[in-house]
Amino acid sequence: MFRAQPSALASVQLPLCIEKALMPRGTGLRMLAALGAARALVLPRRCAARSLVRCAATDTERGAPKLPKGQFRPKQSLGQNYLQDPNYAARIVDALQCDSERGKRVVELGPGLGALTKLLSREYPEMVAVELDERAIPLLRERYPEPITILEGDVLAVDYSALSAARGGKLSIIGNLPYYITSQILFCLCDHHASVKKAVVTMQWEVAQRLVAKPRTRDYGILSVVFQLYASPKITCKIPNTAFYPVPKVTSALVTVDFPEDRELFPVQPAKLRTVLNTAFRQRRKMLRQSLKSILNGKPCPEEFATKRPEELKPEEFLELTALIFGRDPETPDSSGEAVWRTQKLRE
Incomplete structure (x- = not known):
């Protein structure tokens, strides 16, 4: 006995009159009704695509991290992408390894709402954090009171040489850097190379590749030359975009930059x-x-x-x-x- 397979027939998308003509004799009205019902379950491609998009959007909204809205909503003008993955936060902090007394020479750049600060403060209770976003300053000072120091200002304007002198030695820098000024922050540290011992920072994966690139490669350029003359950069690990909120369109990297104690002076200015x-x-x-x-x-x-x-x-x-x-x-x-x-x- 012939048994109709509605889903297979429906996928061909033939007109109902042709499908009826192709059926063996004896196929009753009940079978045709079943075929029509099966076809109704198969959405046209455009409708199906729209439906899937709606479902995906709903799932994304449901899965969105419960991170700041309203007052602390990330500012695009500051390039803010908050670190939301606690595993990567722990890995970043573990890479610092600063041996200064009570962490007084640890400097966090752009703590935001404190994803790294929360972990750093336990190990380095006299650390310094530099934050530009005036919305976050009261929150940080409330959560991390003295002896932790919260400085309000631009990380590009910090006199790291003076801060190093005040803290009694070379600084250990850590931070989740805004993508759009990563290179400038890195160059700023080069300008203060004698006052920086180490930098553990996140950045766009492509920028990290430029830092460590070798001659005769596509990524080799000014950033490569400068940092390989002043320091020893190393990519520690790759960080997926899902570790941040809002989720950026690019992958990130954790990079460690070690500035040598006794670098030979350049023969030129x-x-x-x-x-x-x-x-x-x-x-x-x-x-x-x-x-x-x-x-x-x-x-x-x-x-x-x-x-x-x-x-x-x-x-x-x-x-x-x-x-x-x-x-x-x-x-x-x-x-x-x-x-x-x-x-x-x-x-x-």
């Missing part, structure tokens, strides 16, 4: 090195004899570098190139703290 790097990488696919014309002042490019492209040079070779162009002018020990690498204006 950092400002001259910066000029060479900016000029060379502005036309990264051109040979240096062409890309550096504007700063050679009619002189030929040093022969050993003339036919090379900037992405081919190791970080140390840029120091040598700068010395050949501008002459040797050694970096001074007290140059740390001067604004060389950070160029962006302060946020309002």
Whole structure:
């Protein structure tokens, strides 16, 4: 006996009159009614898509983290993405390993509502936190009273050299950095390199790759050269976007940057090195004899570098190139703290 399979027939989406004609004789009205009912259960593609979107939106809303709304809603202007995953928060704090007395040289950048501060305060009860969002300041000071110090201000405006002197030694920096000013914060730490021991920070995965990139790779550039000259950057782990709220469109990374105690002074002034790097990488696919014309002042490019492209040079070779162009002018020990690498204006 013929048994109709309504779902299979319905998926073909034939007109009902054709389906009726294709059926064997003897198929009764009851069978046709069953077929029609089955077809009614199969939504047209567009309707099905809309239905699935509605379901997904509903599920997302239900699963949204119960994090600040209203007064503490994340500010897009400040690039706020609150860390909401306690496992990653613990991993970030564990990577710091600061040995200063009671954590007095620990400095958290942009604590927000305190996802990291909550854990840090237990281990480093005399830490410092720098926050720009005026909404969060009263909350942080209430939750984390003295001896923890909550400073209101822009992390780009902090005098880390003076803070290091006041705290009696090199600082250990930690923070979940806003994506849009990550590079500027990193460059700011380079400007104060003699006052920073270590930085444990989160950033966009692509920026992290640029920090550790090697010559002759696509990601190799100014950030790579500068940080590999001043410090030793290392990617500790990848952090999924679901660890943050609101959920960003990019993946993040936890990066550890160690600034050496006894870095050898550069044979040139950092400002001259910066000029060479900016000029060379502005036309990264051109040979240096062409890309550096504007700063050679009619002189030929040093022969050993003339036919090379900037992405081919190791970080140390840029120091040598700068010395050949501008002459040797050694970096001074007290140059740390001067604004060389950070160029962006302060946020309002």
